Amino acid sequence: GQQLNQSPQSMFIQEGEDVSMNCTSSSIFNTWLWYKQDPGEGPVLLIALYKAGELTSNGRLTAQFGITRKDSFLNISASIPSDVGIYFCAGQSLMDSNYQLIWGAGTKLIIKP
Amino acid sequence: EAEVAQSPRYKITEKSQAVAFWCDPISGHATLYWYRQILGQGPELLVQFQDESVVDDSQLPKDRFSAERLKGVDSTLKIQPAELGDSAMYLCASSFNPGRSPLHFGNGTRLTVT
Numbered sequence: 001g002q003q004l005n006q007s008p009q010s011m012f013i014q015e016g017e018d019v020s021m022n023c024t025s026s027s028i029f030n031t032w033l034w035y036k037q038d039p040g041e042g043p044v045l046l047i048a049l050y051k052a053g054e055l056t057s058n059g060r061l062t063a064q065f066g067i068t069r070k071d072s073f074l075n076i077s078a079s080i081p082s083d084v085g086i087y088f089c090a091g092q093s094l095m096d097s098n099y100q101l102i103w104g105a106g107t108k109l110i111i112k113p
Numbered sequence: 114e115a116e117v118a119q120s121p122r123y124k125i126t127e128k129s130q131a132v133a134f135w136c137d138p139i140s141g142h143a144t145l146y147w148y149r150q151i152l153g154q155g156p157e158l159l160v161q162f163q164d165e166s167v168v169d170d171s172q173l174p175k176d177r178f179s180a181e182r183l184k185g186v187d188s189t190l191k192i193q194p195a196e197l198g199d200s201a202m203y204l205c206a207s208s209f210n211p212g213r214s215p216l217h218f219g220n221g222t223r224l225t226v227t
Contacts, residue, residue, distance in 0.1 A: 033215050042117075042204050042218035043156070050213070088155055092212055098169050099212035103155030 006089050006104025013079055014112055021087060021107040022073040029091035032065050032072035033101070037086045046087075047074070076109075084111050115139045117219035119205050125225045131193035134222045137186070138207030146216065147180055147190050148204040156204055162188060195226045 006023045013019055023032070031050055035043035047056050049065035049072060056063055062075045072091075076083055089104040118137040126132045138145050143164050148156035159178065161169040164185040173180065177196070182188040192199055202223050206216040 031212060031215075035218075040221075040223065042119075042206075042220045045215050045217060048215040090155075094212055098161060100158060100161075100169070101156075101216065105155055106153075 004089060004091060004102050004104040006107055008107060009105065010108040010110065012110050012112055015079060015081060017079050019076040019079055019083070019109060020073060021089075022071060023089035023091070023104045024071040025091055025102070026070075028069040028093065029102075030069070030094040031092040031099075032063070033090045033092075034061075034063050034072070034074050035088045035090065037088065037106075039085075043088060079109075079111065081111055084109055117205055117207050117217055119219035119222055121222055122220065123223045123225075125227060126195050128197055128226050129194040131191065132195050132224065133192075134190045134203050134205075134224075136188045136190070136205030136219060138188075138205070139209075139217055142207035142209050142217075143185070144208045144211050145182060145188050146206040146208075147188070148206065148218075150202040150204055150221070152202075159190070192224075195224075197226050200224055200226045 003026050004023050033048050034046045036046055037043045047058050047063040052069050053067050054065040060077045086106045086108050088106050090101040092099045120135050145162040147159045149159055150156045159173045160180045162182045165182050180190045202221045204218050204221045206218045208216045
């Protein structure tokens with residue numbers, strides 16, 4: 001079945017640093033979604049990507065849909081304390097009639113004091 | 114901005130008791146999902162509705178879990194009887210057009226079974 005590899009598993013960064021995380025798939029996706037989840041809350045949509053090569057920004061966040069359709073990355077520039085949380089990627093394939101989301105295992109972002 | 118509403122936010126129940134969760138999706142979203150999330154992991158799909166019909170419940174433990182969306186709007190997920198291993202976050206999500214528009218999640222119900 002389809003699998004998503006999300007890396008890194010966790011990141012320890014200084015406030016003000018840029019952050020980069022990525023997801024790779026064993027098969028082609030038509031949609032890539034990036035979510036952030038704070039403790040005890042539901043995932044919040046950050047960026048949605050629907051076209052290979054698409055580069056989309058949301059404030060300090062930038063995400064790209066890889067040209068091969070098998071990967072995506074998320075960058076955060078000039079990190080601030082409220083960026084702490086778990087970031088999930090998720091992909092959808094139009095070959096799946098129900099468009100099920102395949103989820104990465106998450107990247108935990110921690111800011112060093 | 115419209116949100117997916119879930120209640121209760123927290124639920125503590127004893128094993129073998131029944132428990133129910135409620136979800137009201139974003140208005141106009143025909144597709145509704147129930148997910149279970151174990152701490153530190155990604156969400157796991159339990160059931161997907163299109164309007165009032167179940168389109169995927171292959172991962173729903175049907176011996177104890179049931180879900181309904183009678184009028185194609187709000188939905189209820191029930192567990193009876195609850196087991197210790199059911200302790201998790203139960204998330205509801207909705208989408209206007211799966212594959213063309215993203216899923217939006219509610220804040221979930223944190224279930225603790227004692």
